[in-house]
Amino acid sequence: MAEPLGGIRRPRVVQGQRGPWNAFRRDLAESGSAVVYGRLDDWSADPGDPVRIGSLLGRENARYQGIANPLSRARFLASRLMLRQAAATAIETDPELVDLAYQHGGRPYVRGCDQIDISLSHTDEIIVVGVTSRGRIGVDVERADRRMAGTGSEAQGFTPYERDRLDPDDLDRRNDTLIRLWTLKEAYSKALGQGLRFRFTEFGFALDGPRAHLVQPNGAPVATGTAWSFGTFTLVDSRYVVSVAVHDSGFGGGADLSVGTALDAGLLDALLRTTAGLTDDSARSGW
Numbered sequence: 001m002a003e004p005l006g007g008i009r010r011p012r013v014v015q016g017q018r019g020p021w022n023a024f025r026r027d028l029a030e031s032g033s034a035v036v037y038g039r040l041d042d043w044s045a046d047p048g049d050p051v052r053i054g055s056l057l058g059r060e061n062a063r064y065q066g067i068a069n070p071l072s073r074a075r076f077l078a079s080r081l082m083l084r085q086a087a088a089t090a091i092e093t094d095p096e097l098v099d100l101a102y103q104h105g106g107r108p109y110v111r112g113c114d115q116i117d118i119s120l121s122h123t124d125e126i127i128v129v130g131v132t133s134r135g136r137i138g139v140d141v142e143r144a145d146r147r148m149a150g151t152g153s154e155a156q157g158f159t160p161y162e163r164d165r166l167d168p169d170d171l172d173r174r175n176d177t178l179i180r181l182w183t184l185k186e187a188y189s190k191a192l193g194q195g196l197r198f199r200f201t202e203f204g205f206a207l208d209g210p211r212a213h214l215v216q217p218n219g220a221p222v223a224t225g226t227a228w229s230f231g232t233f234t235l236v237d238s239r240y241v242v243s244v245a246v247h248d249s250g251f252g253g254g255a256d257l258s259v260g261t262a263l264d265a266g267l268l269d270a271l272l273r274t275t276a277g278l279t280d281d282s283a284r285s286g287w
Contacts, residue, residue, distance in 0.1 A: 008231035008244050011035040011128065014082070015042045021089050024131075028090055033132040033246050035139060036086055037235055040125045043078035055096055056081060079127045083108065083120050086129045090116050107193045119190055126240050135227075135249030138191030140183040141242045144234065148182065149175035157182060159204035161219035180232050181205055183243035184212055188230070191245045205230070 009027045014020065014036045027034035045053060054061045060080055067073045084095040087110050091098075099111040108118055119130040119139045130139035148154065149171050154163055162181055167173040184205050189198040203222070206213045212230040214222040227250070232243045 007031040008033060008229050008246055009035065010233055011037045011235060011242055011244075014038050014086075017081070017085050017095070019089075024086070024089060028131060028133065032134040032248075033130070033137060033244075034090075035128065035130045035242070035244055036082075037126055037128045037141070037242065038078075038082055040075060040078050040122075040127065043082045043127060044074055045077055045081060053077065056084070058096070058099060060100060075122060075127075079120060079122050082127050083118065083129050086131055087113075087116065087118055090131045090133075103193055105193050107190065119187075121186070121190075121242075123240070126236065128242055130244055130246075132246055134246060135251075136191045136193075136247040138187040138189065138245040139242065140186035140190065141235075141240055142179055142183050142186075144176070144179060144239055144241050146179060147175065148178040153182075154178065157185070157200040159201055159215075159217040159219075161206075161215060161217060162204045165207075177207070179241050180207065180212075180243065183241050184230055184232065184245070187243040187245040188214070188228075191247055 009031055012023045012027070012035070014024065015038060024034045024036050045056065053064070057064055057077070057080060064073065064076055064080075067076055080100065081095070084098045084100065087098045087100075088095040091110070091113055100108055101111040102108055108120055110116060110118060115133060117132050117136050119137045121128045121139045121141045123141050123143060126141055128139050128141045130137040148157075149166075154166075158178070158181060166177055181204070182200075185200045185203070188203075189200075192198065202217060204215050204217060204219070206215045206219065206221075210231070212232065214224055214228060214230075216222060227248050229246045229248070230243065232241065234241055
């Protein structure tokens, strides 16, 4: 899909902790937002070292240990390692010092570091992470061949306006449009902190080439000004579709995101070195 407008850059591939991260840093500095993706195998750690895994996951280690399915365990570990590394790279600290926490709906954030917002999505072998210093961000990834056309998803997840604009004759093209709309809805609702609790029939998108605009169920425009930007991309030989939603709060991104410049050293140590025994609501997270 074409490069969208509005400051959202194409996702950059990162092959493990070593990256490369230069393009991610550049995107974040220039546009205030950056998106990266990686393969599950590149971010898999050796599960045979519980001490190292515990150090890397911090308070999320208990949740990880409770996952029985091997593939689910591997995906949880890889996605959290990648999320921590992206956040650490953005704020110039070590990933072991990034204290991930979750809002009530499961939305992740970095405890004590409000200079960035983060979002996570994964499917099959692909993990996607978004970071912004502008306000809020949501990302979503789906397989491009996921079948939605001709199923109950059309009535349950899309507005009358969106359905009326689907190709009535070309089933593949119809499905491609539904996948794009679905990932845009997921990304937007994640940025709002709603996830799947936000009914997808209550809002929609008007597609105009690489652009996407938020609309009401009847197609009437939603007055968002320039606050929201949306973009959709295909990855890995067009096998996956990624959509990104970014909200600009209007306070500016700030060129220096280093955690050391934002917090008092003593407070920083207290926030980022919180013991793993403290509880949070990450167990409710499905993100």
